Amino acid sequence: MNGYFWCGGADGVLHIMKCGDCSLYFHPYQSCCSACLSANVAPAPVSGFGKVLSSTINHQPWFPHVPVPYIVALVELDEKGPVRLLTNMFGESVDSIVPGLRVSVHFEQHGDIFVPLFRPV
Amino acid sequence: MTRYFEKNCVISGAGMSKMYRKPEVYPFNLAVDACRNAIADAGLEIGDIDGIACWPHAAVHVGHGSSAASPVDIKNSLGLKLNWFEAGMGPGQFASIANAIGAIAAGYCNHVLCYRAEGERWVPMYGKAYADGNLPTPEGFNQWTTPYFAPSAATWIALHADLHMRQTGLKREQLAMIAINQRKNAALNPNAVYREPITLDEYFDARMITTPFCIYDCDVPIDGAAAVVISRADAIPASSRPTVRFEAVGTALHDHFSWFQRSDFPNMAMSDAAKMLWSRTDLTPADLTSAHLYDGFSWLTVLWLEALGITKPGATGDFLEGGQRIALDGVLPLNTNGGQLSEGRLHAFNHLVEAVRQLRGEAGDRQVADAKVAVCSAGGGVFGSALLIVRD
Numbered sequence: 001m002n003g004y005f006w007c008g009g010a011d012g013v014l015h016i017m018k019c020g021d022c023s024l025y026f027h028p029y030q031s032c033c034s035a036c037l038s039a040n041v042a043p044a045p046v047s048g049f050g051k052v053l054s055s056t057i058n059h060q061p062w063f064p065h066v067p068v069p070y071i072v073a074l075v076e077l078d079e080k081g082p083v084r085l086l087t088n089m090f091g092e093s094v095d096s097i098v099p100g101l102r103v104s105v106h107f108e109q110h111g112d113i114f115v116p117l118f119r120p121v
Numbered sequence: 122m123t124r125y126f127e128k129n130c131v132i133s134g135a136g137m138s139k140m141y142r143k144p145e146v147y148p149f150n151l152a153v154d155a156c157r158n159a160i161a162d163a164g165l166e167i168g169d170i171d172g173i174a175c176w177p178h179a180a181v182h183v184g185h186g187s188s189a190a191s192p193v194d195i196k197n198s199l200g201l202k203l204n205w206f207e208a209g210m211g212p213g214q215f216a217s218i219a220n221a222i223g224a225i226a227a228g229y230c231n232h233v234l235c236y237r238a239e240g241e242r243w244v245p246m247y248g249k250a251y252a253d254g255n256l257p258t259p260e261g262f263n264q265w266t267t268p269y270f271a272p273s274a275a276t277w278i279a280l281h282a283d284l285h286m287r288q289t290g291l292k293r294e295q296l297a298m299i300a301i302n303q304r305k306n307a308a309l310n311p312n313a314v315y316r317e318p319i320t321l322d323e324y325f326d327a328r329m330i331t332t333p334f335c336i337y338d339c340d341v342p343i344d345g346a347a348a349v350v351i352s353r354a355d356a357i358p359a360s361s362r363p364t365v366r367f368e369a370v371g372t373a374l375h376d377h378f379s380w381f382q383r384s385d386f387p388n389m390a391m392s393d394a395a396k397m398l399w400s401r402t403d404l405t406p407a408d409l410t411s412a413h414l415y416d417g418f419s420w421l422t423v424l425w426l427e428a429l430g431i432t433k434p435g436a437t438g439d440f441l442e443g444g445q446r447i448a449l450d451g452v453l454p455l456n457t458n459g460g461q462l463s464e465g466r467l468h469a470f471n472h473l474v475e476a477v478r479q480l481r482g483e484a485g486d487r488q489v490a491d492a493k494v495a496v497c498s499a500g501g502g503v504f505g506s507a508l509l510i511v512r513d
Contacts, residue, residue, distance in 0.1 A: 002264065027382060028265070034377070054287075054387070056279035059329040062272050072271045072331070074280045074381060084381045086269040099287060115268050 001029045004043035009107040009114030016083055018044035025079040048105035050077040050118065053084060055097045071097050075118045087118040096120070125401050126226040127367035132510065133232070133357045134163025134350035135477040140465040141242065141344040142314050148240025148344045149184025153198050155346035156234055163350040164358045165232060170350070172205040172230030174217035175237065176468075179208050189240030190346070205229040212372035212394065213500035214415075214468040215508055219372045221351040231356040236348035237470035243344055265381075275339060275418065277380045278502065279331045281387035282420040286333060288387075288434075291423065293333055295438040297324040299419040299455075300337040300462050302444045307459025309449075309487040314343055315463045338419040343465035347474050364513040365480045368494070371398030371507040378503050388428070391415075391501030395428040398507045404494060406431045411479050411489050412453055413472035413497040415505075416460045425498045429507070454489040469499035473508065480512040 005028065008015030016025045019033035020040035032039050055073035071094055077083045089097055103118035136158025138151035160167055173195060179188035192206045205224045212219065214237060221233035259267035266272060285291065300319060307313035319337055327335040354366060373393040376383045385392065399405070406429060414425040423441070426432045431453065432440045440446055447455035458464050458475035465471070476495040478484045484492075498507040 006264075054280045054284035056276055056283055056331045056333075057329075058270070058276060058331040060273070060275070060331060063270055066270050070270065072269055072276050072280065082382065082384065082386070084386070086266060086271060086381070088269050099284065 006113050006115070008043060009116055010112075012107065013045045014048045014105045014116050015043040016046050016077070016079065017041055023080060025077070025081045025083045027081070027083045027085070046077060046079050049121070050075045050103055052097060052099055052101040052103060054099060057094050069094060073097055073118070075103055085116060085118070087116070089119060092120065122403060125369070127222050127370045127401075129354050130222050130225055130367050131352050131354050131357060132349050132365045132367070132473075132477050133352040134159040134161070134165065135348070135474040136160075136162050137312060137347045137471060137474055138345050140312055140314050142341070142465075144243040144344055146344065147184055148189035148238060148243050148346070149194065151240075151344060152184075152190035152236060152238035152346040153195060155238070155348040156195055156199065156236055159234065159236070159348035159350050163232070163352070164360055165350065167199050168202065169232050170199075170201050170234050171203060172221060172224055172233035173201060173203060174206065174221050174224075174233060174235050175208045176214050176217045177208070177210055179238070185240035185243035187241050188238065189243075189344075190236070190238035195234070195236075203230075205233070212374055213504045213506035214470065215473070215497070215499045215506035216372070218349070218351060218508065219370050219506060222367065222370065225351065225353050231353045233351045234348060235351055236346055237468050238346040239342070239467055240344050241342050274502070275334055276331050278418050278420065279334055280381070281389065281424075282333055282418075284387045285420070285424065289437065290435065291438040293325075294321060295441045296333065296338070296419055296423065297321055298441040298444040298447065299416065299422050300324065302447050303416070303456045303460045303462045306449060306457050306487055307463035309485070310458050310464055313459040313464040314341055315459070334418060334420070337462065340417050340461035340466040341463070343467070345465055345467060347467045347470035349470070349473060349477065363481050365477050365510055366513045367508065368404060368511045369398050369402040369509040371395055371401075373397035374504055380503055389424060389501050389505065390503055391425055391428040391498065391505035391507070394498070394501070394505040394507050395425070395430070398496075398509055399430065402509055404509065404511075408494045409453060409496055410492045411457060411476065411495045412455050413469070413476045413495060414456065415469045415472070415498045415501055416456060416462050417466070417468075419462065421501055422456065425501060428501070429496060429498070449487055449489055457484065457487050457489060469497060472499075473497045476510060480510060
């Protein structure tokens with residue numbers, strides 16, 4: 001159902017479901033646009049730009065191989081939505097991640113999966 | 122105003138099991154304890170129960186885990202003769218109660234046992250699987266969170282709390298009052314798993330889980346159960362005790378079912394449920410004599426206060442400041458049993474049992490003055506439900 005999202009980054013571009021009639025983007029998959037009920041919906045490339053909406057510094061070692069603390073941030077894409085995606089920001093100072101920070105997408109490949117991540121522009 | 126059917130239903134009985142931080146008693150047995158206690162509390166016989174419901178779905182013949190008792194297993198254990206039963210997802214942890222009221226309205230049954238059974242201590246969920254590296258391939262909702270090392274609702278809710286606290290100016294020392302006040306209340310509750318007081322210094326020194334939440338902001342997993350009997354008002358035995366009746370139910374979900382994609386982020390599904398609740402009654406937040414609000418994380422209680430219109434966004438910090446207003450003798454006693462943060466996590470079913478005891482005047486050392494109208498809420502993130510109950 002959401003393969004377009006996880007595999008779509010193979011060409012370096014983030015893909016998000018888009019309504020062909022009212023141009024609304026939405027995430028994850030729906031078979032119809034919940035705004036205009038059009039069934040003319042399909043994954044479409046997006047700019048990959050957005051801003052940090054909120055963030056948290058995670059201190060709990062949920063995964064033994066992942067050193068803490070680390071950042072989990074919620075990014076809102078520039079496209080008409082809202083479409084919001086999680087990201088980590090390893091390598092960034094935890095204090096530098098503030099609401100409104102401009103970010104762009106990059107991908108981390110695991111086999112045929114391309115995990116979208118965001119970093120400051 | 123339309124007289125909605127929930128006003129013809131009462132909570133005739135309420136009961137709990139003992140609560141265990143460590144896996145000492147098989148969780149299914151605790152669920153049966155809670156059910157029997159609720160039936161006895163109602164003054165009913167087991168043979169009077171003709172309906173049963175729980176949230177969420179529970180696997181048949183499995184008596185542990187996050188939903189530790191299937192209704193049909195309870196049925197077999199107690200020899201119930203059922204006209205109706207169900208266990209499903211529904212609008213939050215009080216879905217079973219909304220369904221029970223519907224089943225009574227339809228005339229399927231008169232006395233419905235509703236319960237929540239937790240057995241996650243018996244089978245550790247999060248920690249062990251992650252520590253062992255035996256993680257399943259993420260699917261469903263987890264596909265959006267596990268790849269980002271955010272497997273817990275703590276993280277998802279922290280992302281709401283971060284924005285909300287920046288927008289409204291709510292400070293951590295104000296948020297702390299939720300946990301501190303509840304621990305004070307738990308000292309008066311022999312069934313609570315944590316009863317030692319917390320100071321503000323201890324709160325600030327506590328282990329952080331994910332900002333802005335420290336360990337005291339997170340509810341306490343336990344093995345245990347709580348149950349209530351929902352009855353037709355005209356089917357209960359005569360009693361000298363006060364009757365606790367439903368005044369309104371809120372179960373709405375109007376915006377997206379989503380942690381992150383609601384149009385009103387960082388608000389949550391509780392906004393929809395709270396609006397529906399007040400649309401079904403002439404009572405208002407000013408009528409409340411106690412509030413029993415979901416506290417899976419302390420900040421959820423803050424957001425319920427705002428969603429229910431008890432406080433205005435931006436004013437909740439001042440309301441909580443110092444803790445006096447939410448204390449047992451304050452303007453609105455809050456989570457008087459210690460809640461999930463101190464009594465233990467029963468997904469608000471322990472809040473409901475406590476509210477019934479308060480309205481009957483049976484809350485012992487933690488009884489609030491002149492209890493008449495209580496609001497209870499459950500969940501609130503992707504779905505939520507709220508109940509307004511009154512002493513008749």
